[in-house]
Amino acid sequence: MKVNLMCATCHLLRQLLIERGMPASLAMSIGSTVGEAVESGAPVVVARAKKKVSAYNRKYKAAFKKIAPRYKNKNGKWATGGFKRAVKEAHRLAGGKK
Numbered sequence: 001m002k003v004n005l006m007c008a009t010c011h012l013l014r015q016l017l018i019e020r021g022m023p024a025s026l027a028m029s030i031g032s033t034v035g036e037a038v039e040s041g042a043p044v045v046v047a048r049a050k051k052k053v054s055a056y057n058r059k060y061k062a063a064f065k066k067i068a069p070r071y072k073n074k075n076g077k078w079a080t081g082g083f084k085r086a087v088k089e090a091h092r093l094a095g096g097k098k
Contacts, residue, residue, distance in 0.1 A: 062094075063094045064090035
């Protein structure tokens, strides 16, 4: 026998929906659906719009990848001050700050 315990959030959601004029049976089913999703731990995914990559950003990315190895040690770590110098040169090659 399954005991249906209502969480506080589901109860408040049902009350709010009923107060706003929604039929009680529909509010109960919505509250139950939300409660099951919360109890199962289903992640709530919000789709975000993708940011369009600018032409400058594409040029900068390519320039940075091209010159980055010059500013790294043999073991692959950045040399002292190497990242800062690589960023500066990549911006220069990409044509920034005109």
